[in-house]
Amino acid sequence: MAFGKGHHLHLIDGSAYIFRAYHALPPLTRKSDGLPVGAVAGFCNMIARYVEGNGTSSDAPTHVAVVFDFSSKTFRDDIYPLYKANRPPPPEDLRPQFALTREATRAFNLACLETEGLEADDIIATLARQGREAGGRVTIISSDKDLMQLVGGGVEMLDPMKNLRITRDEVFAKFGVGPERVIDVQSLAGDSVDNVPGAPGIGLKTAAMLIQEYGDLDTLLARAGEIKQPKRRQTLIENADQIRLSRDLVTLKDDADLDVSLDALEQRDAEPEVLVEFLNRMEFRTLTKRIADKFKVEAPAAAPPPASGAAPMAAPKADVPFDATTYTAIRDAKTLSTWIAGAREQGYVAVDTETTALDEMVADLVGVSLALAPGKAAYIPLNHISGENDLFGGTARAEGQMDMGEALALLKPLLADPSVSKIFQNAKYDVKIFARLGLSVTAIEDTMLMSSALYAGLHSHGMDVLSEQHLGHRPIPIKSLLGSGKSQITFDRVPVDEAVKYAAEDADVTLRLWQKFRPELHVKRVTTVYETLERPLVQVLADMERAGVLVERDVLSRMSNAFAQKMAGLEAEIHQLAGRSFNVGSPKQLGEVLFDEMSLPGGQKGKTGAYATGAEVLEDLAAEGHDLPARVLDWRQLSKLKSTYTDALQDHINRETGRVHTSYSLVGAVTGRLSSTDPNLQNIPVRSEEGRRIRAAFVAPEGKSLISLDYSQIELRILAHMADIPALKQAFRDGHDIHAMTASEMFGVPIEGMDPMIRRQAKAINFGVIYGISGFGLARNLRIPRAEAQGFIDRYFERFPGIRTYMDRTIAEAKEQGYVETLFGRKINTPEINAKGPGAGFAKRAAINAPIQGSAADIIRRAMIRMPEAIKDLPAKMLLQVHDELLFEVEKGAEEAVIKVVKAVMEGAAAPAVHLDVPLIVDAGIGQNWSEAH
DNA sequence: CCCGTCACG
DNA sequence: GACGTACGTGACGGGA
Structure with a gap:
């Protein structure tokens, strides 16, 4: 059937995919021979995801082509030898991958197009025109702005990264003109990336303005003499030829001679054997398996691992598929003992806890899962509730669960055994849960921290991301068990059978990640980072968080009331000045009042079309003598302090301990800094007088002092x-x-x-x-x-x-x-x-x-890691870290002794790993509250 | 759920 | 030469 009405052609910008894949992924080589294949792997993943997306889409294409640049030399180089001259040659390890991506495309059974002397964009332009003229729909899958000139008349673009459709509106937003005038704007503005000269001194904004004013480029050039600004006029007149040359460069060739017809691009499903053979030859183990599973064909045995230094672990096995039916429910002491014996024998076990809440300080243990090998995992349900209510409307314990005391008694020596590695994903959470139950954990491994050492800046380190990125497997989402929003249930209400599949899988994933990351730490030379800057902090932070800090509720509560009163007064004043009432807390409404109704100067609309009303803008207005913005600034300060601190902090005071327990993230910041959440205790006010009063609500209990030590500069x-x-x-x-x-x-x-x-x-x-x-x-x-x-x-x-x-x-x-x-x-x-x-x-x-x-960040981490040992004989507890500051609670009378020790640890924290040419200096303060101590 | 705003180092 | 810009975080309220 000839391509025409009702058909839908997808044109994929393959070259862009390759570069995207290359830069998004760490350099990856084929295990058996070291061939660089990172870009191919990323490319295949992207194509696989694209094909899978089509399978579930109601808007699937009938025809598909993946289009590539042939080589760097095109007809444009003949017109202008400097075209793309400042583009560096592709990296050495990318070059051998170009041919492989063509092969990959064919392995997916997709049409693979490239033509000598043409850029991919020209082929796309030609096919888009043919498709449009035949009456079909065309979607160009690319985010390249150079292709935007093709949009319209049934041709659309799709940005695959942002999953964003690009239609006339988006083109207009980017270029300030419709698609048909994009070429004109580009000819004027030029392009530094491709070395298109354009008109000197004219950028995108000016170009768009000129084209809007004169209609099109030819008219503009013909009437350039009428332009008022002398410099601009001269530029356009003097550079008319260069602008026309630029037009020839940016205009895509839509009448290229292609040796392929639209009809030949009809969408075809992949041949399972061909595709799996290719992926396996590339040694993409997880992707091979995923595709093989999908097609229900057998994945060939993985290529043999290189015969380099013998791994201390059992030889890596061929991938074991994720299969919930292999997971065990442990319901009696005998079975549990067998699993524990297995862990002792091999020296490692992945462990995960299931609880009733995300906050480890209030969460109750529901069950524990263990994994010994890929696919070999179990869940010990301990505190699940049965679905039916008992006679009194209460809840009954679900059947078939071990007694928690009995199970923990068996687990306790295992967790404490330094010769058995306990592997967690986010160990701090589980360590705190166990600690509250009186169990301590030694020999901790943490896949989240390994990921941080390996991949900081590339992706986040949650289990779902890691599993998808590194195992090609999407674990069961917790939402599918608990639901979300108001009707969300806690894990103890999940039926045990369901819980087994979910919980055991988490331990399974954790174990597989550990096996994958361990050798990578060495290859990337970050083992020391993981072992000396990440792993030891788990216990230190767990102890700090469990200690918590004392906060005086009454002080906060009184401040909340005072703030509320002041705010009400300010609000009334503001409404009067505005002449009407509005929500002062709404930047949108405030902007309208200031700049539309009161016509104050300096109204600047941002991307979203709302006026900017940030503190800087309001300060400028206030400095000009306007009262309303000045009042709003006061109101905002109070509102911030009240909502974020005096109100919210009270809610974070733990019922049992009466203290506030933050949670630190070791992987929150790419630089290695910690971050603090629930509540964030790293942004307690200090810069304003009002703010310092909030800080003063953080106190030492009777008989103790707070001491604060911070690095200077x-x-x-x-x-x-x-x-x-x-x-x-x-x-x-x-x-x-x-x-x-x-x-x-x-x-x-x-x-x-x-x-x-x-x-x-x-x-x-x-x-x-x-x-x-x-x-x-x-x-x-x-x-x-x-x-x-x-x-x-x-x-x-x-x-x-x-x-x-x-x-x-x-x-x-x-x-x-x-x-x-x-x-x-x-x-x-x-x-x-x-x-x-x-x-x-x-x-x-x-x-x-x-x-x-x-x-x-590394230096203060080192100090924190050494701190417990240094102060173990002193009556002091480390409570908080604020990037360059540590806060301690100390028995009265011991302040100076503690300061002496802590200061020495902090000032010497870089050594012996690094000898700094400058001294590190630490300042210390003592007080009854944090404000005094700081 | 995103955005603007603002608290900290 | 134009463009948009100080680095790193987390929490809150408004508004779609």
């Missing part, structure tokens, strides 16, 4: 060390005021009697450097003209040339290796570093900042 010290800046290092060694010193060096003023304003500016620059400074950012921070800020930066780099070298070196390292490193070997992946466009700036600054922030 740790990030700047690390910068001085890493960038090797003699002047900065010397200033730190001499104990000088670093910001004053910077100011003195930069502006040539003496340190004695320095204008505080000058010092403030130097301080802002010092901070800016850590963040990957930009003139714009510094200007905004200091509220000075951008040129002036740039002047400061130039002078800074001139005075401290090592800083620039350090920044350049860090970015080069990120580009070369795909990651940056802290002083202690923690790797932070930078997948976006080679991105083009506005994202590039973000990625560069993040890459500059990560080693500095991350090294500081």
